[in-house]
Amino acid sequence: MSGASFERGYNALKEQIDAPVAAFLSSCVHCGMCAEACLFFTETRDPKYTPIHKVAPLHKVWKQEYTFWGKLGKALGLSKPLTDQDLTDWETLVYDSCTMCGRCSMVCPVGNDIAYMIRKTREGMAAAGHAPEGLIGAARRSVTIGSPMGVKLPALQAQIRHMEKEFDIKIPVDVEGADYLCMLSSMEIMNFPEYIGSIARIFKQAGVSWTLSSEAFEATNSGIQIGVSDIAAVLVQRIVDAAEKLKVKAVISPECGHAYMAIRWEGPNLVGKQFGFKVVHILEVLDELRAEGKLKVRDKETQKLTYHDPCQIARRGGVLEQPRNLLNMVAENFVEMPGAGKMNWCCGAGGGVSSNERADELRLKTFARKKAQLDAINPDAVVSACSNCRIHLEEGLEEYHMDIPLLSLTETIAEHLIEK
Amino acid sequence: MKKDQTLGETLRRQGVSRRSFLKFCATTASLMALPPSMIPVIAATLEKARRPSVIWLSFQECTGCTESITRSSSASIEDLIFNAISLDYHHTLQAASGSAAEQARETAMQENHGKYILVVDGSIPAANNGYSTIAGISNFDMLKEAAEGAAAIVAVGSCSSFGGIPHANPNPTGAVSVSDLIKDKPIVNVPGCPPIPAVITGVLVQFLTFGLPDLDHLGRPKAFYGQSIHDRCYRRPFYDKGLFADTFDDEGARKGWCLYKLGCKGPTTYNACATEKWNDGTSFPIQSGHPCLGCSEPDFWDAGSFYRSLSTPTENIGKAAVYGIGAGLLAGAVVGSVQRARKQSAVKAHQRVTIDDLDKES
C-alpha cells in the first residue's frame, strides 16, 4: 500500500511555487538559449531536453493556480488541467535528463533559475509516485539502512581499519569535542576509501581535531536527488543530531556534489532551524589550511592536470577558487579546460541520474561534452572533488578508450604531504 | 453684362488678350495637375462658355469666403472670370437689397431652373430654423428651395462643407453642412477657413470645363484637395530630419524648422496651401511660422487643440496612468491575497512523504 497519489503531487507543486518561480515563469520568452547550455540537449540535439520545457508541469500549475487569467481559464474550461499522464510523460525529462547542474540558470537572458524549478518540480513528481525506481530504492536504503548504496557501519569500520593500517594513522570516531565532524559518501567508502586515509593524513599534519560519527556517516542525500524534502530532512537531521551530540564546531562535507548542497545550503531550511555549527566543504578546510601555511607539501605533480568543477560544489555551491589554489600548490602543470570555473560543463551523472538505470544510455551520451573539453587540452589526468563525477567520468573515458585517470583533489594533496 | 455673351466675347470686350487668356488656362491646367494637352481644351471650353447663372446663398457664415474670392490683389483674370458668370444673387456683392434682391433670386431660379449653379457658404442651423433667416426665410427653407432647381451645388468654405465654426463644440445652433441636408444633388465641397481664392475659382473653372470634378471621400475636388499639406510642405526636410521649432520664437523657429511640435496639422490636412499659397502665392501659415490649423478638414476646431502635436494623446493621460496603477495595486492586493491564501492552504494540506509513499499502486 502506498500513499503516492496525483493529488499529493499536485498539492506539492502548489506548495513549491514561490515569488521567484512566479517571476521566472512570467519572464520566459521562449528564446531557447537554455537548451544550448544543457549537455543533455547539446549532445543529443533532442528539443525535448530544453530545460524550461522540463518544468512544464510546474508552469501549468503556476498558471492555473496563481495567475488570475490562468485560474479563470481553467475554471471556464478553456485550458486543460494538469493530469497524471502529464507527470508520466515528464518523468524522463525531470529525472533522467537533468542533474540540476544549473548551467541553464546561468545563461537564461531573463534570469530564470531553471535548476531551482527542477528541484521543486521533483517534489510533485515524487509525491505523485513518478520518481524513477533507482532513486526510490536509494531513498529507501538511505532511510532504513543509512546509505543509498546500503553501506552499513561494519563496512565503514572495515575500511577505517584498512586505512589505519595502510597509513599507520589513527582515525578518530565519535570523539566528543572535536572541531570537525567529517561526513563521507557511500561512493567514497566503497570505491575511494583512500579519501578517508587522505583526510586523516592531512589533518594529522595540520593539527586539526576531527572525528567521524558511527551514528551518522553518510553525506549523500537521496532525498535531495529524488526531490522529497521530507525524506531529505530526515537524513539531514541525523547529521545534525550527531554534530550536536559530539559538540563539534563544524561539519565537513566530503567530495560529493549533492551532499554539499544538501547539508550546506538546503540543510537548515529542511529541518526548519539554523545550525549551531558551521558547514564547510573539505576543499574550503584544505584551502584555509593552505592559507595558514599548515600544509607542507613536496615534489609537485609534473603531469598535465586539469580540474573538473563539480556543479553542486562550484556553480551551485560557491567553492570555486579553493580547488585552484590547492592545485597550484601541488601541481606544476595545472591547465584549465575551456569553460572552466562557474560555467564548467556538468559530468552528466549528478542529481540522481547515475542512480537511475533507465538513464544509463543517455548519461553516457552526454559524456561527449566533457570529452570535447578534454580533447581541447589533452591532459594527463583529471582532478575533481566529487566521487560521483569521478566514477561517471571514468566510465566515459573507458568507453572512449581514453587513458586519462581521474584523481581526487584531497588524495592528491595527501600524496604530496611531507610526513614525519 | 449681357447674359448671353460667351465668356470669350466678354474677355475680348474687356481687352484681355488671347495670350493672357491662354496663360490663364495654362496656369489653371497646371494647378489641376493636368497635362499641357488639356490647355487648348480648357481654352476652347471657356471660350464658348456662356455665363451660367450662379446663385450664392450665405447662411451662418463670417463672409470670409467671399472676402477670399474677391481678394485678388490686382485686376486679375479671376476677377474677369468671375464677371463672366452671371452672379445673380450674392448678399455682399450685389447692388440690390431687400425685396428687390429676393426678387432677383427668385427670377433667376425660375429662368434657369435645373441649370443654375448654387454656391453656398455658411452652415445651416438645424436646432431651430429661426436662428438664421434671410428676409424672413429660414436658411433651411431657402436651401431646400434653391437646391431643388440647381444643376449642382458648390459648398464654399468649411462651414457649408462640414459645419465649420458654428459646428464646434457645443454647437448651440445645431449647425449642419449642406451635404447633411441635400442628398439628391451633386455637391462639391470646397472647404477651407477660408478656401484659397484660386481654389474657389479653379473649382468653378474645372466645373465649367469638365463638369463635376473627381471628388474625394469628403466630397472635395481631388485636383485641389488630393495632397496633404505635409506632403507638399517646403519644411518637410526638417520634419524628416527631426528638426523642430519648440516655441514660436526659438532658434528653430527662426531657422524655419518644422512646426510639428507646435501642433501643425499638416499631416492630416488636405488642401493646396503648400503649393498654391495665399495672396497670390505670397505665403501660407507654415511659411509665416504658424502651424497649420487643418481648416479644410471636418471639425478642425474640435480636433484636439491647434497647439497639441498630432502624436500626443488629446486627454490628460496622467490621470489614466494614476488610476491604472491604483487599480492595479488594489486588484493585485485582492488577487495576490487570494492566491497567497491558496498557497498557504496547500502548505497546510501537506502530508509528509515517507519512503512508503514513493510508489504508485500498480
Added chain:
Amino acid sequence: MTEAEFLLWVRGPAFNAALFIMLAGIVVRFVEILFLGRKTNLAQARGSEVAGGFYTTWRRMIPDADSFIRSGFTIIAGYVFHIGLFVVIFLFVPHILVFERALGVSWGGLPSNIVDATTVVTIVALVAVLLHRIKDPVLRMLSNASDYLVWLVTILPLITGWMAFNRVGLSGPMLIGIHILSVELLMILFPFTKLSHAFTLFLARWYNGAIAGYKGVRS
C-alpha cells in the same frame, strides 16, 4: 465613424483605456508575484543577496562566450530588435512628446531619418527572428500561439509607424490613427503575454542573483 473621428478616438479615450489596462495589468502581475513570497533562508550566508541581485540584474545583459557561439543568432538578432525598438520608441521626437505629456520630462531625440532607418533594420530583424522561430527545432517545440501573436503585435507598430513617417498606403489621418491603434493593441496585451518580461525580468534576474549571491556565486 469618419477618419477624423477615428483619429481623435485613438488619441483620446482609446489611449486612456490602453494605458489604464497596461499599467493596471503590470502592477497586478508584480503584486501577484511578490505576494507569493519567499521563505527565509536559514543557511548561513556566504555572500550578499543584495549584491548578487544587483550584479545579475545588469550582468545578465551580456551573454557568456559559449552561449554567444552556440546561440549567436538569437543573441544578435535579439539585441538588434530590442535596441531598435528602444531607439524607435524613445528617441523619436514625436514619441518623446507623448512621454513628455505623460511624465512631464523630455529628452533629446535622434534625427528622424536615422530613426526611420532603424525602423527598417528592426523590422528585418523581427522577420529574421520569426523565421528562426519557425525553423529551429527547439523554438518550434517551445512556441505556442501566444508567441506568434506577440510577434505580430510587436511588428505592427513598426510597420505602421514606418508607413506613417513615409506617408505610404493610407490617408494622413488613417496612417497616424492605425499606427496609434496598433500601439494600443501592444499596450493592452503587454501584461497578459510574455511581453511582461520587460518588467518581470528585473525580478527574475534579481532573484537569480540573490539566490546565487547568498552562496557566494556571481550568476
